[in-house]
Amino acid sequence: MDIHAFTDVAPASPRPAGAAAGLRARAGKPPSPRTLSLSAPRFSPTAIAGLCMAMLWASPALVLAQTSADSDDAGLVLRASPRLQENLSSEQRGKMPVYLEGDELTGQTADMTTVTGNASLRRADTMIRADRLRFYEPSNTAYADGNVHINRAGSVFDGTELQMQLDSNEGFFKDANYRLLPNNGYGVASRVDFIDRERSVVHEGTYTTCQRNDEASWQPDWIIRAEKISIDNLEEVGVAENGVLEFKGVPIIPIPKMSFPLSEKRKSGLLPPTMSLDSDSGFTYAQPYYWNIAPNRDATITPTAMVKRGLALGGEFRYLEPTYYGTLAGLYMPGDRLRDRDRWSWLWQHIGSIDTPIGGVGLNINAKRVSDSDYWRDFQGNSYKLNERLLNSEASASWSRDDHSLLLRAQKWQTLQDPLSPIVPPYDRMPQLQYRYTPQNLPLGLEGSIEADATRFRADTSLLNQPNADRGYVQAELSRPFIAPQGYITPKLMLNTRHYNFDNSGLATVSSASITVPTVSLDSGLTFERSTRLFGRNLIQTLEPRAFYTYTPYRDQSMIPVYDTAPYDFSFATIFSSNSFSGYDRIADNNMLTVGATTRFLDAETGTEAARFGIAQRLRFSDQRVVMPNASPVNERWSDIMLGAGINWTPKWGFDTTVQFNPDSGRSVRSTMQARYKPGDYKTLALAYRYQAQNSEQMDLGWQWPVDEIFGSKGKKAKGEGRWYTVGRLNYSMRDKKLVDSVVGVEYAGCCWSSRIVLQRLQNSLVQSNTKLLFQMEFTGLTKLTLGADPLASMRENVPGYQSLPSGNGSAVPSRFSNYD
Structure with a gap:
């Protein structure tokens, strides 16, 4: 017969008939134990089932309480209960x-109580099992020996001998096996040695996360053997x-x-070091230190x-507040021996952003600067895109309310020139003020x-050969x-x-200029649908013809320099536009009609697009005379034909193509074709x-594929673990007959570690390239060893459709009830 001992068990009183009474939670500290019950209370199976249902219905965190015992029509309300809380305070546990x-x-x-044979002790979230267990009540101390098992809020220990003070959780455990709940x-x-509730020390022990x-x-696969693990x-x-x-x-x-x-x-603390080997800087060793300043601030040095x-010395500081966040970063290298x-950078x-009584106010800053024009090629592994040749620095303040918005911006560019491939620097905006009004409830269905x-606009006039100006x-x-x-x-x-008001640099033929250009357009389209069946699949086919006419009269704009304007690329996105230029320094004189049609095949059940085909062409009724400086007028009546297709017949296959076809030469002017195949994860x-x-x-x-399947075998694990994968991307110039960029590597992900090695060669000028060897080994829940820049970041950036391999133990937040005894 099982024997149970409880600290103060009071018999339940009968429930008054007709009273609106519910389950009551016992509050306060229980009375001191007075007696030990040597016979277990007996309940019928029906009573036990009813009690279990009542406890489940009450829920782990809520119990029913009576609002008023004296009122016949008093209702039941919910009251918070500490019964199954994830974390218990010391006061609750005591x-x-x-x-x-x-x-x-x-x-x-x-005094001392001894329990033998299937002995167990439970208090709050601590449970102890052993062959023999002694409990000394005056000091609340437990002694256990023989197949001892202890569960402390989900973390478990097994050993031969245990001593623990239950209030302070101080004690020791001999010959222990342990498993920690958090990871x-x-x-x-x-x-x-149990120091207290949260701290313990493992002596002559091991540690791993491999399952x-x-x-x-x-x-x-990996394990730490140490004299002491805290x-x-x-x-x-x-x-x-x-x-x-x-x-x-x-041992490594x-x-x-x-x-x-x-x-x-x-x-x-110190983060794992980064080591790299490349053709420019040679061997590089970086040792980052992470400083957790506050929950919303940190820094890395x-x-x-x-x-x-x-x-060199680099650093990064990050901050996060309810209404703003940001990053400050920099690098300084005194005396680069190669240059x-x-x-510096x-x-x-x-x-x-912040809400105010007068509307929403925003402040954005994005400022970047480097020391010289060679920085982008010498430090290609840096973050935040400081390896670009055009570095934008701008600060803007914005305001919006209802239909109104206001923007004040200052923008300045740093242009990193390459003598073999010079680029025209853009104009700085110092400053720009913009107001926009977009009413939402105009009468008669109007939109405006x-x-x-x-x-x-300000820039170096000697490089651009045109004057600076103020434009409104x-x-x-x-x-x-x-x-x-x-x-x-x-x-x-x-x-x-x-x-426009031009400066007096002598480059302008006039001191000012004004121009007004009207435009009218008419956009129209129809939609036809029909049911069809192709390749055994029920589909809905659409036919969507579209016609777009626009007219802008000619206004001479040749005396106006170009500050923020460029011709649009010819594409499906721009062929139905009223202006051939981006920006505001050129408004094209257009008298033309654009016609096109699109047909789509939609799945009859899900509505997903299985295929799409489109065609469009412009008919120009008069020559376009407004052009960019040194460009020729557009005089052909019929433009090139835009052809496009997209096929996603199954989730595994995808195909997209866009072709700009010249009917006079019978050749393609520009073509893009893309095909993808993704039969499964990774x-x-x-x-x-x-x-x-x-x-x-x-x-x-570009590719990512299991190595074993390349050679015809099938891996047993479909979710990425325990297999080698090859990844890469090759960009080949057929005109120059050479590889431009190449990223090739292999990676492996096991249950508790992963590894990847990548050889990366990227072109950084017309005649130069940089080659790097990237290596990383990650021990799950322990540390990362990295050689070179992060190969995982390189694969995500360069390999289209790349999918990160599983990290091992997952990211679910553990609960003590998931490992409950």
Whole structure:
């Protein structure tokens, strides 16, 4: 017969008939134990089932309470209960009783109690099982020996002998096996000392996150063997001392002292070093230090040594507030030996917004600067796109309310020139003020907007050979859409007026200029549908013809320099536009009609698009005379034909193509074709062909694929674990007959570690390229060892459709009830 011992069990009183009474929660500290019950209370199966249903219905966190015992019509309300809380406070835990259970119980009240045979002790979220268990009530101390098992809020320990003070959780455990709840890490130890509720020390122990499989010969892929391992669940960090890291049974790294995370919580300390080897800087070693300043602020400081260049110091500071957030970062290298000068870079990114009684106010800053024009090629592995040749720095303040918005912006560019491939620097906006009004409830179904802008353009006039200027413009639009299920028609009227004041540099033929250009357009389209069946699939086919007419009278704009304007690329996105130029310095004189048609095949059940085909062409009724400087007028009546197709017949296959075809020459002017094949997770093939007449012709191949399936075998694991994968991207210039960019690598992801090695060669000028070897090994829940820039980031950026392999233990937040005894 099982014997149960409870600290103060009061018999239940009968429930009054007709009373609106519910289950009551016992509050306060239970009375001191007075007696030990030597016979278990007996309940019928029906009573036990009813009690269980009542407890489930009450829920882990809520119980029913009676609002008023004196009122016949008093209702039931819900009251918070601490019964099954995830985390218990010390005060709550101290008020909870101790439960003892076993085959045989001896002892006396308020002294030592001994339980033998299937002995167990439970208090709050701590449970102890053993062959023999003694509980000394005056000090609330438990002693256990023989197959001892303890579960402390989900973390479990098994061993031969235990002593623990239940209030302070201080004690020790001999010959222990342990498993930690936060990250499922585990190991063995000759002894575990419990310092308090959150801290413990493992002596002569091991630690790993590798999970055992069913093979009898299984051994963890990596393991730490250390003289001392300190576990701090409050800080969620472990520290190993005087140990070694073994991989596949081979010691690889000695560990005088190393900390490792027990969760994703941030902590200050040294991060894994980064080592790289490339053709420009030689061997590079970077040792970052992470500083967890506050929950909403942190910093990373990174000293770096480059064999060919010298020493550098980099840093990053991040901040996060309810209404704004941002990043400050920089690098300084005194005396670069290869360039014989100091090198530096900095950036500041800030995004903020706040609601005020007068509307929403925003402040955005995106500032970047580097020391010299060679920075982009010498430091290609840097973050925040500081390896671009055009670095934009701007600050803007914005305001919006209802239909009105206002923007004040200052923008300045830094142009990094290459003598072999010079680029024209853009104009700075110092400053720009823009107002926009977009009313939402105009009468008669009208839609409209007004945009006013004043900008001061500044640049080095000796490089651009045109004057700086102040420009102001106002552009108004008014349209009336007529929309029906079978189609639509939208007439629109636009008016653009501009005024320029030029500086007195001597480059302007006039001191000022003004021009006003009106535009009218008519956009229309129809939609036809029919049911059809192709290749055994029920589909809905649409036919969507479209006609767009626009007229803009000629206004001479040849005396106006170009500040923010460029011709649009000819594409499906721009062929139905009223202006051939972006920006506001040129408004094209157009008298033309664009006609086109699109047909789509939609799945009859889901509505997803299985295929799409389109064609469009312009008919020009008069020559276009407004052109960019030094460009020839457009005089052909019929434009090139735009052809497009997209096929996604199954989720595995996809094909997209766009062709600009010249009917006079019978040849393609520009073509883009892309095909992808993705039969499952971690499997993708992407092939692209890009052609532009008299300019470039390139093939691009990207892939991610299991190595074993390349050679005809099928892997057993479909979710990415335990297999080698090859990844890469090759960009080949058919015109130059050479590889432009290439990224090729292999990677592996196991249950508790992953590894990837990538060879990356990227072109950084017409005649130069940079080659890097990237290597990374990650021990799940421990650390990363990285050689070179992050290969994972390189694959995500360069390989189309790349999918990161699983990290091992997952990211679910553990609960003590998921490992409950």
